Amino acid sequence: MRDDRSASSSDYWDQLGRINAHDFLIWWPLGAIAMGIGHLLDRRWIGAAMWFLLGTYFLLPVLGIAHVQFWRIIGIWPLLISVAGMTLVTQALRRSASDSFHVIAVMAGNNPHVGSQRFSRGEAVAVMGGCEIDLSSAKIADEAVIDVLAFWGGIEIFVPRGWQVIAHVAPILGGYEDKTESAPAGAPRLVVRGSAIMGGIEVRHPKESAA
Secondary structure (H helix, E strand, O other): OOOHHHHOOHHHEOOOOOOEOHHHHOOOHHHHHHHHHHHHHOOOHHHHHHHHHHHHHHHOOOOOOOOOOHHHHHOOHHHHHHHHHHHHHHHHHOOOOOOEEEEEEEOOEEOOEOOOOOOOEEEEEEEOOEEEEEOOOOOOOOEEEEEEEEEOOEEEEEOOOOOEEEEEEEEEOOEEEEOOOOOOOOOOEEEEEEEEEOOEEEEEOOHHHOO
16 A cells, blocks of 8 residues: 555556656756767767756756756856857868868858768758758769757758668657658768757758659
8 A cells, every 4th residue: 555645646657656757757858968978989979968968967966966057057058159150160160081071050041062072971050040961963973971960959961862861860849850862782882860959850852853
């Protein structure tokens, strides 16, 4: 039999009244931190940072530490925008490899056209902004990987017909959609991996060649 205390929170107890699910559910932020570790192992630094911040913010009250008020977090957005701007300038001045790209859109848009004939890797981050990545002129020797993170934003990737798109995207209150046609066996592979957190990621064929 359950005591009076357990009866008041009966929704959390199992049928025998021995396990209180609330004792386990409050640790859900550890799942977000685990996602951050997974991104870190794949060298997806920005995605890892976002997951670590999200998990830490909600884990602090569980540990008895008062977390930072939300309005203080909003107050650092100008700093984040400045950092993103510096990153874009650095990327523009740096001679990057022709077989890769790195784009960031923070409260803005970024629409690169990638024409590499040996495209192998890319990274796109959209935070309250949007990215339209045009790969219609690019070619893949065997396999290419694009790491994506859409946080309150959207990412569109335009690929030529004949590519096989493989998705490893985790939607968190967001969505992922593949509108490309099926590809023949042995076709070049494009792996799209990352997260859509309250945002959207879409892969499709170029607009100019759509039926």
